[in-house]
Amino acid sequence: MVFKEWNDRRWDAMASVSRPSRYAGGEWGKIAPKESPSLRMCLCFPDVYEVGMSYLGFQLLYDMIKKIDEIDVERAYCPWIDMEKEMRHRGVQLGSLESDRSLSDFDVVGFTLQYELSFTNILTMLDLGDIPLKSADRGDSVPLVIAGGPGALSPEPISDFVDLFCLGDGEAMLPDLLLMLSETKGMNRQDRLKLASEIPGVYAPSVLNWEFSPLGASFSGISAPFRRVIAPDMDSICPDSAIVPSSSILHDRIAVELFRGCSRGCRFCQAGMIYRPIRERSPQKVVETVSRLADSTGWDEISLVSLASCDYPHIEETIMALKPLMEEKDMKLSLPSLRMDNFSLSLASGLDVMKKSGLTLAPEGGTQRIRDVINKGVSEENVEESIRSAFDHGWERMKLYFMMGLPTETYDDLKGIIDIAERAVAIGRSMKRRADINVSVAGFVPKPHTPFQWEPQDSMESFRDKGRWLKSRVKNRKISLKYHEPSQSFIEGVMARGDRRLGEVIDRAWKIGARFDGWSETFNLSIWQQAFSDCSVDPAWYANRERPKDEGFPWDHIDCGVTREFLWREREKSKLEALTVDCREGSCSCCGWQSNGCNWYHGGKQNG
The missing domain is CATH 3.40.50.280 (Cobalamin-binding domain)
Structure with a gap:
């Protein structure tokens, strides 16, 4: 045309x-x-x-x-x-x-x-x-x-x-x-x-x-x-301008990165593995970028983004430097990806420039055992303190995010999800808060370049049984629980660890009507089942089987910086429920970046 x-x-x-x-x-x-x-x-x-x-x-x-x-x-x-x-x-x-x-x-x-x-x-x-x-x-x-x-x-x-x-x-x-x-x-x-x-x-x-x-x-x-290549100098890649949408969008605000990467080592988290090493932006550059974008866009909200915003070592300094600008322009600040600890919540709640709305916390697992398996680094004390701190600082609505189908999971671990939600309601009531608790449970999808890339994914039937089991145990009207559609998690799992043979399936699914598969109102499992059948492909072979240690993966030709040996060690440690300490706080975990640009591997201190 x-x-x-x-x-x-x-x-x-x-x-x-x-x-x-x-x-x-x-x-x-x-x-x-x-x-x-x-x-x-x-x-x-x-x-x-x-x-x-x-x-x-x-x-x-x-x-x-x-x-x-x-x-x-x-x-x-x-x-x-x-x-x-x-x-x-x-x-x-x-x-x-x-x-x-x-x-x-x-x-x-x-x-x-x-x-x-x-x-x-x-x-x-x-x-x-x-x-x-x-x-x-x-x-x-x-x-x-x-x-x-x-x-x-x-x-x-x-x-x-x-x-x-x-x-x-x-x-x-x-x-x-x-x-x-x-x-x-x-x-x-x-x-x-x-x-x-x-x-x-x-x-x-x-x-x-x-x-x-x-x-x-x-x-x-x-x-x-x-x-994979990285941009090592975050200060050199700050935007000078931003496009303001012509209609409402999901995140309608200025977004400025604090840093890229994460060293916490959650074993389920692909982003935490593939975005290493940590590269920080200077506080001065963050403030300068926010000021420039505030003037050029007119947005009244700022989001300081990263995989874990409160891990930024200059977070308090940066927020205090931004405070006069936000007060002058009547702007609010949001910090996504808060940790479950008292520091993060105290910081997020103690500033009058902070946007106060519903709060999302992610214990990920219902028991200490399963959180140790996934190396979440969140203790029962952290969970209790975070919930109490949230109510103490004025939040009354809370969303708790969990996963089901994690490796070695038992029904005791699932029961722990309900226990945490009920504990949250009880703490809120004891502090005279409304305490509306929304629980979201996603089906775990093993992803490439993570320690769980060898693990089988739960079947759709297993996900559905677990989701129904959880919903049947919600007795408190202050708790609402939703679980993600198992069939979508299944197709995601197939595609996540698939190989070139799936191209024919994707093409066939599209031709017979697959559209917006990430949207529950448009996703249609029967279309995908027909496509797999027409192409003689068994989707369970990709999603639901445990893979041997030395199996050749269809992503072995991609080097994201983290070694296969490190990922296997982490998988073995998960079976022992053993933690790997954040390398910024302890010793080097030898993930593969220690000789390729990582600034954090000398005793947890940045090597300038």
């Missing part, structure tokens, strides 16, 4: 769907497309606008790419089911918010892989953007399809549809990759992909051949592994 402004057919489509503001554009802070860049890229988020606009990564990459003179960037989000139907009916292609340029008219389209259940939305966006779904079917004039995010570190299930995967921090590899693609425009597609794969942090699936056997997956081709 020839590039033009929003046309009558698109406006007609918008008038026929729910939430047309998702597609209207017109945001504050977006930058007009450049006149004649040498390379045009479209950042594509495989979910609806209000989810994608809440993703900090796109704000950072958009700002960074716009600063490269010869390269331009725009954005696109996945249309909801009603809009997809209208677009197909009216012959409207998916275009960018900035210019409505069709995806097929860009040089590069880049997806973020935040969640396995968004894979079919990638196919929707490619198809609506007039781009062949499979990399093998694209000619030299078709845009290159790249993808990054945590899902890029176990990329094989989606590799049929992606030309290049970006491994690690986009700020560290995207400029070099985009400049190389700009300089090689007009070359043969396969030659460009091979050249790109020589850039640190870039993996082209076409350069590897895979074989599968009862011993697991093995590959051949050019040298591997492909190593």
Whole structure:
């Protein structure tokens, strides 16, 4: 489709769907497309606008790419089911918010892989953007399809549809990759992909051949592994601007990173493993960035983000430095990812600039035994103190987050979930608080690059039985308990540890109607069951079996920095219910980063 402004057919489509503001554009802070860049890229988020606009990564990459003179960037989000139907009916292609340029008219389209259940939305966006779904079917004039995010570190299930995967921090590899693609425009597609794969942090699936056997997956081709790259200097990658959404979004506020990485070592947590090592932003840079974004956006809330915000050693200093600015502009502060300890809650509640709403705490497991298995580092005393401190500081509504299906779990561990919720109600009442307790229980999904990557996932039937068992034991009206849909957790588990053979399944599921699989109202298990059957693939083989120590994994060609030996040691320690101390507080855990850029391995002290 020839590039033009929003046309009558698109406006007609918008008038026929729910939430047309998702597609209207017109945001504050977006930058007009450049006149004649040498390379045009479209950042594509495989979910609806209000989810994608809440993703900090796109704000950072958009700002960074716009600063490269010869390269331009725009954005696109996945249309909801009603809009997809209208677009197909009216012959409207998916275009960018900035210019409505069709995806097929860009040089590069880049997806973020935040969640396995968004894979079919990638196919929707490619198809609506007039781009062949499979990399093998694209000619030299078709845009290159790249993808990054945590899902890029176990990329094989989606590799049929992606030309290049970006491994690690986009700020560290995207400029070099985009400049190389700009300089090689007009070359043969396969030659460009091979050249790109020589850039640190870039993996082209076409350069590897895979074989599968009862011993697991093995590959051949050019040298591997492909190593994840990091941006070591957080102060050098601060955004100068941000786009303010044109309608309400999930996280409608300024978001500024305090640091990347985590050293706590929770054995279930993929993010805690793949985002190592810790890289901090200076307090001065945090304050400077918040001030600049507050002036340019007009937002009245600030979120200081990281995997565990209160682990930032300068947190109190930073908040106190921000306080005059927030008081002057009548802004509020939120700190996501609070630890279950008295320091975190006292800090979060003791400041009048802190946003006070419902509080979320994550014990993860119901008993001390299971929390030791997963290396959560939260004691019974921590749980008690955190709940008491929350009520003492004025919170009356509390959400408690747990997992079920964890390795070695027993029904005593599940009963502990109910015990903690009842204890919370009792503490609240003793302190004359309303004490509304919402319990959320997610089915545990073993993820690649974690100590539990060898573990079997609970079956859907087991998850459902455990969820019902938990709900049947909630007797107190002050407690509400919900558990995640087991069938969604099952498909997530299949895709998380899947190999290249799942590409056929994803393609088939999409063709027979799979859309927005991460949304409970649109997820349809029967579609996936049909797709597995049509492709003669047993999904339980991927999700529900224990894997032997030496099995070849379909992500062995990706080096995220943490060694397989370390992960196996941690798995063995989990069976002994033995803790591994945070390396910032104790000795080096020898995870693999001690000789590759980690600043925390000398007795828990930063090695400047």
